[in-house]
Amino acid sequence: MPExxxxxxxxxxxxxxxxxxxxxxxxxxxxxLILLLGIxxxxxxxxxxxxxxxxxxPTLAHYTRxxxxxxxxxxxxxxxxxxxxxTVLAFLFGYPxxxxxxxxxxxxxxxxAACVLVPLWTxxxxxxxxxxxxxQRNGIVNTVLQETGLTETPLQLLYTQGAVILAMTHxxxxxxxxxxxxxxxxxPDDLAKAARNLGAGAPQAFIRIxxxxxxxxxxxxxLITFILALGFYITPALVGGPRTLMMSTLIAQQTTExxxxxxxxxLSAVLLTSTLLxxxxxxxxxxxxxxxxxx
Amino acid sequence: MHGxxxxxxxxxxxxxxxxxxxxxxxxxxxxxxxxLLGPSGSGKTTxxxxxAGFELPDSGAIWVGDRDITLVAxxxxxxxxxxxxxxxxPHMTVAENIAFPLRMRRFSKKxxxxxxxxxxxxxxxxxxxxxxxxxxxxxxxxxxxVARALVFEPPVLLMDEPLGALDxxxxxxxxxxxxxxxxxxxxxxxxxxxxxxxxxxMSDRIAVMRDGRLEQIGSPAELYDAPATSFVxxxxxxMNFLEGECLGQDxxxxxxxxxxxxxxxxxxxxxxxxALPQRGERVRLAVxxxxxxxxxHKNQKLSGIVESVIFVGSSRTxxxxxxxxxxxxxxxxxxxxxxxxxxxxxxxxxxxxxCVHVFPQAEC
Ligand SMILES: Nc1ncnc2c1ncn2[C@@H]1O[C@H](COP(=O)(O)OP(=O)(O)O)[C@@H](O)[C@H]1O
Ligand SMILES: [Mg+2]
Numbered sequence: 001m002p003e004x005x006x007x008x009x010x011x012x013x014x015x016x017x018x019x020x021x022x023x024x025x026x027x028x029x030x031x032x033l034i035l036l037l038g039i040x041x042x043x044x045x046x047x048x049x050x051x052x053x054x055x056x057x058p059t060l061a062h063y064t065r066x067x068x069x070x071x072x073x074x075x076x077x078x079x080x081x082x083x084x085x086x087t088v089l090a091f092l093f094g095y096p097x098x099x100x101x102x103x104x105x106x107x108x109x110x111x112x113a114a115c116v117l118v119p120l121w122t123x124x125x126x127x128x129x130x131x132x133x134x135x136q137r138n139g140i141v142n143t144v145l146q147e148t149g150l151t152e153t154p155l156q157l158l159y160t161q162g163a164v165i166l167a168m169t170h171x172x173x174x175x176x177x178x179x180x181x182x183x184x185x186x187x188p189d190d191l192a193k194a195a196r197n198l199g200a201g202a203p204q205a206f207i208r209i210x211x212x213x214x215x216x217x218x219x220x221x222x223l224i225t226f227i228l229a230l231g232f233y234i235t236p237a238l239v240g241g242p243r244t245l246m247m248s249t250l251i252a253q254q255t256t257e258x259x260x261x262x263x264x265x266x267l268s269a270v271l272l273t274s275t276l277l278x279x280x281x282x283x284x285x286x287x288x289x290x291x292x293x294x295x
Numbered sequence: 296m297h298g299x300x301x302x303x304x305x306x307x308x309x310x311x312x313x314x315x316x317x318x319x320x321x322x323x324x325x326x327x328x329x330x331l332l333g334p335s336g337s338g339k340t341t342x343x344x345x346x347a348g349f350e351l352p353d354s355g356a357i358w359v360g361d362r363d364i365t366l367v368a369x370x371x372x373x374x375x376x377x378x379x380x381x382x383x384x385p386h387m388t389v390a391e392n393i394a395f396p397l398r399m400r401r402f403s404k405k406x407x408x409x410x411x412x413x414x415x416x417x418x419x420x421x422x423x424x425x426x427x428x429x430x431x432x433x434x435x436x437x438x439x440x441v442a443r444a445l446v447f448e449p450p451v452l453l454m455d456e457p458l459g460a461l462d463x464x465x466x467x468x469x470x471x472x473x474x475x476x477x478x479x480x481x482x483x484x485x486x487x488x489x490x491x492x493x494x495x496x497m498s499d500r501i502a503v504m505r506d507g508r509l510e511q512i513g514s515p516a517e518l519y520d521a522p523a524t525s526f527v528x529x530x531x532x533x534m535n536f537l538e539g540e541c542l543g544q545d546x547x548x549x550x551x552x553x554x555x556x557x558x559x560x561x562x563x564x565x566x567x568x569x570a571l572p573q574r575g576e577r578v579r580l581a582v583x584x585x586x587x588x589x590x591x592h593k594n595q596k597l598s599g600i601v602e603s604v605i606f607v608g609s610s611r612t613x614x615x616x617x618x619x620x621x622x623x624x625x626x627x628x629x630x631x632x633x634x635x636x637x638x639x640x641x642x643x644x645x646x647x648x649x650c651v652h653v654f655p656q657a658e659c
Contacts, residue, residue, distance in 0.1 A: 188380065188382065190378045190379075190380060190382035191382050191384060191385075193347075193349055193369075193378070193382065194376070194378055194382035194383075194384075195384075195395070196348075196349075196368075196369040196370050197347055197348075197369055197370070197372075197374070197375075197376045198370075198395050198396035198399060198443065198444075198447070199370050199373075199396050199399035199400055199447065200370055200395075200399050201368075201370055204399065205370075208395075209384055212386050213385065213386060
């Protein structure tokens, strides 16, 4: 072989970062962020969690209360259920959009990108109210249904689990589309062409080449969407009503209405732990699948 | 493995108002190595993409052997292709990459393994089965791409500037290897390059493209010795161009004047004009540097002053300024007895009458 130098192998996940900056420089560079996170995030959250065990004196009472009262477990279960369904739906709707954005040339891709990004720049509150306008008793959907004679009386659309899922999927869609789009755009066009040339039909070329290579983006998108959905507050609170309580609504009730901070802390701890656990499991499952390189 | 003939029949393709490929007709013989040569943007890739099935021609047809494949899906064409950037699948090992076309054809496991091993041996990469493409050098990736394109034994292989990303030394080595493979397999190759030296080295025939049109097609020697247009003359090999005016002609020759005092005699059959140049018509002359001979100065029809001498090992290149101001490159072998004027010396030039190409001035 005349080739002298081998290209550096790209190992999955962790780039062996022989950093360009020394340790001291790096510390100085990240210190403002660490300071901010410490004051505005770590301290209050730590305080909240601490209180759940040590207020007023060391006790596990707040946690036993969660286990003893079925309502809390039901809400926890429902939260995970809704987050899961929203993630799946956002993936099913988001992947084709990301694919179109990455593959369609020129202006039409910009148009799609605008349709994805403009909602992202609009306040979540506004987007949620839009759903209320659509779904309320005398809203557009009900009006159309009645005028076309499909239903006689207005349907209960708002304050249902379906409404929460619909609105959350819509609000979280950009967080699914963007990471998938960015990996798809970095996959050279030639790869799918080569697969076609070598005898793969269009579906085969997609399943064997494009899809596995876009997995890192899909993993990031689903993880972000799922975690955001777990802690989502505004949309479920406004569109969901009391029968579709989610954990965040429950925690908010405890802190703002009942002023039971230690119990809110216990609820938060449960949500946080189960979120971290699931995220870790998910990463593990994905790292077993091939093609999970940061390309 | 046997090559098939490929017939491009009046192929045309437009993008908006750009005629990327303009009524190109080429018949490639079975087992032939044919290069598409032309500057960037001349439509080579577009032509190749139509043969591979990734672009639909607006007009014309493509036949492989006795099969019209103009409208056949790319995956049903059975044509191998090596992409410019190799297009190896980064999430598959070398062996999986090469096995891919066989899996698509539902080969048995045993047959696939054997074929992959054979293909790797063919490109001298045995032992690299388990590597990922990112763990290979550029030259090795190139070989894997070739192995993958050949493993399903297609009768035709397309290559789009496959050596463009390699350094010069490796490129020359791969040129020889690809040529050797093609000859031993008897496969038909349609090879795209913008490097005229590469085309001259490897091809049985070269099709020169310009602005989507086929400018000339012929063997390397034909293109070199008898370019049909001044574009081909300029594009292939080194060439001196001179402006001149036709003084007159007899049964065998023209006489053409350059500047005020110099004249050149040109054999009649070398004029590329469909109509021969008339007396008084402006023409463009082309002469290869190695066809001009330098002699000590004594009242020749053509003379000049040596401006510089460039030593290139086996030969020397002299830059000679003619009286009219034109600069000619003259190349001569470095032998002990050859005449070798030094810088500043006045020399005579003699150009054999059968070595000058005459083109109409308007062209170009
Ligand atoms: N997809 C396309 N859309 C628009 N114009 C194109 C496209 N592909 C090629 N062209 C144009 O067609 C001409 C030929 O291009 P190409 O076949 O790539 O040339 P080459 O491979 O010889 O460099 C160029 O003018 C190029 O700009
Ligand atoms: Mg090209």
